[in-house]
Amino acid sequence: MAECNCRGKCATCPCAKAKDPCTDACHKGSPNESCINFQEALQVKAMSVSEIRKALASYGLSPIGDKSELMPRLAHHLRNQKGDSAVKEETPSAGAGGGNAKTLIDDIIRYQDEHAILLSLAGVPITSASSVAAMRKAYLKLSLKIHPDKHDSSAESKAAFQALVNAFDTLSNPEEEDDDVPSGKRKKAERVERSNDNCYETHIYCPKCHIPWNTPDLGLEKGAYNFFMMGIKQYGCGGCLLRFGCVTAVHHCPLCDKEFDYDPSDYHRQINCGNAKCTGKFGFWYHPVSALRERRIRSEVKAEQEKEHKRRNQRIRRAGRAKDRAPGESCGPVLGF
Ligand SMILES: [Zn+2]
Ligand SMILES: [Zn+2]
Ligand SMILES: [Zn+2]
Ligand SMILES: [Zn+2]
Incomplete structure (x- = not known):
């Protein structure tokens, strides 16, 4: 050397x-x-x-x-x-909904099972070991280009947006088992006994249609807020049916009502929202949930994830076989930006 x-x-x-x-x-x-x-x-x-x-x-x-x-x-x-x-x-943008965004939408759908690759389409390589901040940057960049609001809510843009939300929620989730993450790199959230002093059930909005989540008409159990904010479970939007988790959700500060970036590791902390004029700290409400219920939810989610893993591997194998049958065909996606 x-x-x-x-x-x-x-x-x-x-x-x-x-x-x-x-x-x-x-x-x-x-x-x-x-x-x-x-x-x-x-x-x-x-x-x-x-x-x-x-x-x-x-x-x-x-x-x-x-x-x-x-x-x-x-x-x-x-x-x-x-x-x-x-x-x-x-240079001024060519306008949303142009050919570039269309290509990007196709690529995102194509890579819906490869969460790291999907987020890397933003132009910076993302792996399961990347920081949540780096993943968020990629997510926001892609979200700006493919959001259904910018594509007349086309079926493709909706499918791509769901795939994007799922990719970020899944890849950033400390609960999610992933072979690529060195063991010990991400610790599982521990069960913590703590008070609700200065804590709020904060307002959460759908990243796609912007309506509030966890409204009484959804009829969710009280603990749903815990499970969502701890990153244990994704829930459906009552308006547009998008399934999303706490990382892709839009969070508003209970003190200043401005948006802030939320990470599941904040759940048991008192935090500041990061907006310059908002100096107070706040925490997140913890609904009393029996240990049994929490274990049940975790194992339900785990079973669902395993099913999804199987479906995903089947899709990848099928795609691989299709590729083997047509060896002359190789057209990598062209990046739209
Ligand atoms: Zn040197
Ligand atoms: Zn060098
Ligand atoms: Zn929605
Ligand atoms: Zn604030």
């Missing part, structure tokens, strides 16, 4: 974060083609080979080769693409 001689710059150098020796290129800000220590490359390094292959395919690039070939290919593509999209975003 080459010795680093960059005299202390290493603390901010991506190489240091990657625990690799530095090269000259690292400190010039424009690494050469063989350097894989820039920001995007570090993200790619965290991905599994199969994730890299799928991402390459989704960009219409060759997924063939070993990891040492695949990694720089994807990383350099992402870096170049970042430059392109920065330029594009300065």
Whole structure:
């Protein structure tokens, strides 16, 4: 391993974060083609080979080769693409509902079973180990483009939006078992005894049709608020029937009524909504629920997830077989932005 001689710059150098020796290129800000220590490359390094292959395919690039070939290919593509999209975003948008958004809607539906790939369609690779903040950024970017409000509520945009909501809710869920997450990376929420001092049953809105969720007419049990906010269970909207969880839901601060980003790990905390003018703290109401009921809900959800996993694997196998039958056909999706 080459010795680093960059005299202390290493603390901010991506190489240091990657625990690799530095090269000259690292400190010039424009690494050469063989350097894989820039920001995007570090993200790619965290991905599994199969994730890299799928991402390459989704960009219409060759997924063939070993990891040492695949990694720089994807990383350099992402870096170049970042430059392109920065330029594009300065020019006026071609308008929602254009061909680009249509392609994106098709791609999202195609990748509905590959939650990480689906969110990566926003242009930054997302894995199950990515931060919730990074996932949210990707979710919001895609949501802006494909929201049914912008597509006359077409059937395709509704299906794509449901797939997007499901992808973010599922991938960010600490309860969800996922083979790709190193064990111990995400801790399961523990059952906590705590008071409801300064706590509210906060207002929650559907991310698709914006009506309030958990209104009395839905007839949900009291504990539904707990299960929803803890990220245990997704519920249907009474208006548009979208199924969504607490991460994709729109949350309003009980103090200032402005929107704030919610994470299930906030449920047992007192938080500030993050809006500059709102300085108070608040917590989230905990309805007394018997341990038995909570266990039941968890095992119901788990059984449903296992069924969904099976359906998903069947769909993937079927798609794989269809591909084998038509080897000449290979058209990766074209990114719309
Ligand atoms: Zn260095
Ligand atoms: Zn470098
Ligand atoms: Zn709705
Ligand atoms: Zn507030």
